[in-house]
Amino acid sequence: xxxxxxxxxxxLFVEEIVLCLVLTLRLINIPxxxxxxxxxxxxxxxxxxxxxxxxxxxxxxxxxNITGLLWxxxxxxxxxxxxxxxxxxxxxxxxxxxxxxxxxxxxxFWSLSLAFFPKLKNTQEEMKNIDY
Numbered sequence: 149x150x151x152x153x154x155x156x157x158x159x160l161f162v163e164e165i166v167l168c169l170v171l172t173l174r175l176i177n178i179p180x181x182x183x184x185x186x187x188x189x190x191x192x193x194x195x196x197x198x199x200x201x202x203x204x205x206x207x208x209x210x211x212x213n214i215t216g217l218l219w220x221x222x223x224x225x226x227x228x229x230x231x232x233x234x235x236x237x238x239x240x241x242x243x244x245x246x247x248x249x250x251x252x253x254x255x256x257f258w259s260l261s262l263a264f265f266p267k268l269k270n271t272q273e274e275m276k277n278i279d280y
Contacts, residue, residue: 158203161210168213172220180220183250187216191258198265208261219253 173181195205230238
């Protein structure tokens, strides 16, 4: 029974991830959806190295997608307001700084998400046996 509940929770998290991707594509723009897709691919490629249940791993990824969606909604409205107030020069500044601004949330979330997973036992033991 517990495995069925875990599978259901994982399916709901996957559904939320797909919904975030669709919302970014429909409501914001294509580069935002690509950024979120790249974040998902990087996270999924390294997810097997973490300790913890699959539902916990996918839950952290879902929270990352929500964070990315909210971050990019704020950036989108910031770009609209900046372009209306400052005009063309702001569009150039935004286009140049956009990858760096997305890099900020990706790296920050990735670092925070590592704290949710327990450390490997053999890594802790190896660190204790190292002679300095």
